Amino acid sequence: MEITVMQAILIGIACWLGSCENAQPLGIGFSDALSRPIVGGTIVGFILGDVATGITIGAAVQAMYLGQVLIGGVATADMAFVSYPSIALAMLAGADATVAVTLAATVGVLGAAVFTGYEILCSVFYSLGDKFIANNDIKKMKLTYMVLPPLTSFVIRFGITFSIVMLGSAYAADLLAAIPEIVLHIASVLGGILPAVGISILVTYTLKDFKFIIYFLIGIVCITFLELNMVATAVVGMCLAVMYYMFIGGQNESTTQQNDDDVEEDELL
Amino acid sequence: MSEKVETVKAEDNKVTLTKQEVNKSWWIWFKYCLTVFGYERLQAPGFTLSMLPILKKFYSKDPDKMVARLKCHSVFYNTNPVFGAMVNGIVASMEVERGNGAKITDEFINSIKVGLMGPLAGIGDAVTQATLPPIILSIAIGLSSGGSPLGAVFAVLGLYLSQMALSRLFYMQGYKSGREAVSKLLGKQMTKIQDAMSVLGLTVVGAITASYVNLTITTQYVSEYSTINFQEILDGIFPKLIPMCLVLLGYYLLKKKKMSAVKLIGVYLVIAIVLGVLGIV
Numbered sequence: 414m415e416i417t418v419m420q421a422i423l424i425g426i427a428c429w430l431g432s433c434e435n436a437q438p439l440g441i442g443f444s445d446a447l448s449r450p451i452v453g454g455t456i457v458g459f460i461l462g463d464v465a466t467g468i469t470i471g472a473a474v475q476a477m478y479l480g481q482v483l484i485g486g487v488a489t490a491d492m493a494f495v496s497y498p499s500i501a502l503a504m505l506a507g508a509d510a511t512v513a514v515t516l517a518a519t520v521g522v523l524g525a526a527v528f529t530g531y532e533i534l535c536s537v538f539y540s541l542g543d544k545f546i547a548n549n550d551i552k553k554m555k556l557t558y559m560v561l562p563p564l565t566s567f568v569i570r571f572g573i574t575f576s577i578v579m580l581g582s583a584y585a586a587d588l589l590a591a592i593p594e595i596v597l598h599i600a601s602v603l604g605g606i607l608p609a610v611g612i613s614i615l616v617t618y619t620l621k622d623f624k625f626i627i628y629f630l631i632g633i634v635c636i637t638f639l640e641l642n643m644v645a646t647a648v649v650g651m652c653l654a655v656m657y658y659m660f661i662g663g664q665n666e667s668t669t670q671q672n673d674d675d676v677e678e679d680e681l682l
Numbered sequence: 683m684s685e686k687v688e689t690v691k692a693e694d695n696k697v698t699l700t701k702q703e704v705n706k707s708w709w710i711w712f713k714y715c716l717t718v719f720g721y722e723r724l725q726a727p728g729f730t731l732s733m734l735p736i737l738k739k740f741y742s743k744d745p746d747k748m749v750a751r752l753k754c755h756s757v758f759y760n761t762n763p764v765f766g767a768m769v770n771g772i773v774a775s776m777e778v779e780r781g782n783g784a785k786i787t788d789e790f791i792n793s794i795k796v797g798l799m800g801p802l803a804g805i806g807d808a809v810t811q812a813t814l815p816p817i818i819l820s821i822a823i824g825l826s827s828g829g830s831p832l833g834a835v836f837a838v839l840g841l842y843l844s845q846m847a848l849s850r851l852f853y854m855q856g857y858k859s860g861r862e863a864v865s866k867l868l869g870k871q872m873t874k875i876q877d878a879m880s881v882l883g884l885t886v887v888g889a890i891t892a893s894y895v896n897l898t899i900t901t902q903y904v905s906e907y908s909t910i911n912f913q914e915i916l917d918g919i920f921p922k923l924i925p926m927c928l929v930l931l932g933y934y935l936l937k938k939k940k941m942s943a944v945k946l947i948g949v950y951l952v953i954a955i956v957l958g959v960l961g962i963v
Contacts, residue, residue: 562719605896
């Protein structure tokens with residue numbers, strides 16, 4: 414597939430708009446939505462003039478990144494780089510969904526490294542902001558906090574995406590053909606395992622007491638043995654949460670602090 | 683003339699924020715909470731910016747106090763952007779009290795910010811990262827089968843509207859209840875809610891594990907009399923046993939071994955290479 418300079422520019426801008434560190438005119442929720450591969454795939458498909466392929470690839474890549482989280486500024490994969498340049502590259506190379514997923518996994522990890530660099534670079538803005546606050550120069554502080562970071566991010570996001578996509582249109586197909594079978598196989602195996610990284614992080618943050626692992630097991634059993642879908646499982650989870658709140662929560666303390674517990678029960682009633 | 687009226691008002695009954703000012707403070711947080719996304723102080727600039735409309739109202743003619751207030755807010759801050767809006771609401775209402783002459787120290791405000799950002803991040807991440815997006819996106823994947831753009835439209839609307847509605851709700855709740863909310867949020871009740879949320883979060887995380895982590899053993903033991911398919915045997919015992927073990931391994935390495943997420947990716951890469959080269963998967 415060929416690509417024009419205009420198309421590459423549009424994809425570069427889309428990647429910038431879909432990066433979480435940018436304040437969008439519509440707020441954080443919007444860039445969060447744009448950063449998802451299923452949305453990115455659709456947008457890239459529109460730009461490249463093949464919507465159906467874009468969406469198919471986007472949906473496949475999305476499936477891998479359903480458990481993707483960004484906690485405390487630590488990302489295991491950069492979603493904006495996954496959703497725009499990697500999907501565009503896969504489309505340009507004429508790759509099928511499986512190869513696209515592998516490609517996305519690779520770009521995602523490399524993108525996370527770039528993003529970490531940006532996060533370190535941001536220290537400049539903090540110290541600059543401090544300087545203007547000390548001088549009560551609110552206008553310049555606003556400039557430092559609101560305008561300079563998106564500009565910096567634009568240079569990085571747009572620059573990288575634009576060059577990858579332009580180079581990719583010339584070399585991606587040949588490059589993909591030159592990769593040995595075993596490497597592609599390993600990458601696709603890795604693509605299957607990688608969601609476990611985001612999920613492990615989530616478990617680390619939500620599991621305070623190891624006994625709670627039973628709910629993780631319930632979630633697995635709902636899908637495998639009971640063959641429920643995601644929405645039904647979430648409803649089961651919600652019911653369990655309410656039941657926990659009503660009947661179980663607070664009993665841990667009841668052995669040590671009987672009186673407090675009684676008071677709390679009264680409050681509940 | 684109007685200034686005079688306002689000072690008189692301040693003496694008699696307290697200066698309150700107009701609805702627009704409250705809305706503006708929330709909107710700035712929703713828009714700029716992740717601006718200057720660096721490890722050093724993460725969401726501190728976003729928090730400072732969202733307090734600006736309130737601080738300007740009280741201290742626009744008092745540069746010293748303005749600088750002091752801005753400095754107070756530009757310390758490390760990091761929470762869930764959506765649920766954390768509640769802290770902005772609470773602190774905004776405290777800033778109003780303070781502007782009206784109530785004795786609230788910087789330490790008190792900061793201790794509230796630090797005390798609340800953790801619990802709210804815990805619940806918020808369980809809901810806005812572990813629960814809502816996987817559900818919305820898995821529906822979106824279903825809708826987009828056959829190359830329909832409906833999935834993307836659904837994903838954008840679902841993610842955006844849910845986050846905006848929750849963020850606004852939490853900000854306004856925090857602003858309305860102010861300091862009273864703090865004791866509630868840090869009390870026992872909150873621990874229970876946190877635990878209940880992690881029940882929900884873990885159930886969904888289990889479902890994601892079973893749906894989207896894949897490692898299938900393809901190797902078979904072939905002898906003269908029979909063929910043993912290892913994956914079939916495993917499926918007979920407990921389907922998705924391997925993905926579950928992979929996640930538990932990840933949890934063990936992250937939590938107990940204090941390994942970084944990047945190193946964990948390396949571990950999985952080694953597993954994929956070893957198993958792939960040996961032809962087990």
